[in-house]
Amino acid sequence: MTPGPGAPGRVLTGRDNPVLELELRRRTRGPAVAVAVAVHLAVLGAVVLLVYRGRTGGVGLFATPTASETASIGRSLFQWTAFALCLAVMAVVPGLTAGAIAGERERRTMTALQLTLLRPWEILAGKLGAAVAFLAVLVAVALPLLAVGHVIGGVTVARVVATAAGVLATGTALAALTLACSALTARVQAATALAYGAVVLLVLGTFAMAGAAAVLDGAVGDDPADPPAVLLAPNPLLVVSDLAADRSGGLSVDTPLDGLVGLTRPADGDDRTIPVWFIGLGLQGAAATGALALAARHLRRG
Secondary structure (H helix, E strand, C coil): CCCCCCCCCCCCCCCCCHHHHHHHHHHHCCCHHHHHHHHHHHHHHHHHHHHHHHHHCCCCCCCCCCHHHHHHHHHHHHHHHHHHHHHHHHHHHHHHHCHHHHHHHHCCCHHHHHCCCCCHHHHHHHHHHHHHHHHHHHHHHHHHHHCHHHHHCCCCHHHHHHHHHHHHHHHHHHHHHHHHHHHHCCCHHHHHHHHHHHHHHHHHHHHHHHHHHHHHHHCCCCCCCCCCHHHCCCCHHHHHHHHHCCCHHHCCCCCHHHHHHHHHCCCCCCCCCCCHHHHHHHHHHHHHHHHHHHHHHHHHHC
16 A cells, blocks of 8 residues: 555655645746746846947947957856846745745645645745745746856856856745745745845845955954855855856956856955855755755744
C-alpha cells in the first residue's frame, strides 16, 4: 500500500504536492501572468535600448567601432540589464510571496490546510515552489536580453548563465524569507511590509555596516580602509555585481554593478580567495533555511 501525502517515509515531489499544484493554478489563472511578463520584458527591453543608444550616440547597428569600444558597449548593456533584473526581482518577490500563508489566514482556509496530512515543511515547500517557478520564468525570459551583451562582444556565455543563476538563487532566498514573514503574521499587509523591510535591511543595512566598519578600520593605522567583505556579501546587488562585473583586460565600464564590485575588492587590489558571490549566497541560504525552520515551527503550533 502506498503511503498517502504526509505519511512517514514519504517526501512529496512537485507532482505530488497539492499545495504546489493549487498555487501554480492560481498564479496561471487569467491574464495576470502574461501581463506581468510582458511588462517585465518591456522594462528590460527599454533599459537595453536606452543604454545602447547612450553608448553609441544613436549610431546604427551597422556602425564599426573598435574592438575595445565594442567590448565596452557589450559589457555596459549586460551589466545594466543584470542590474535592472536584480532590482525587478527584489521589487517583485516580496509582493509575490507575502500573501502565501497570511492570505490563507485572511481567507480562513489556513485551518483546513493544517488539518490535511501535509506536514508544515510540505506546505511551505509547495508555496515556495510556486513562487520560485514564477521567478524562474522572469529570469528565463530575460536571458535573451542578457545575451545581447554577448552577441555584441565583451561578455562570455558562462558569465551570462552564471549571472542569471545568481539572480535566481538570490531571488529564491528572498522568496523564502518572505514566506517566513507571511507565516509569522496574520495579515498580508503586515507580511508585505515586513518582507520589504527585510529587503531594505539586506541592501541598505549591509552598506551601513560596511561603512561603519570602514570608518573604524580607517581610524586605526595608516593602511587604506578595508572592511570585511562578509558585511556586504549578503547584499543581493553585491552578489549579482560580483558575478556580472568583469574588469579583465583593464576594461572598466560606467555601470552601478562595476562600481559595486569595487567595494568588495581588497585594498591591495588582489582578488579574494573565496568569491563574494559564494559567501553571499551561502549567507542568504543559511538565513533562508533558518527562517523557513522558524516558519515551519510556527505552522506546527498553529
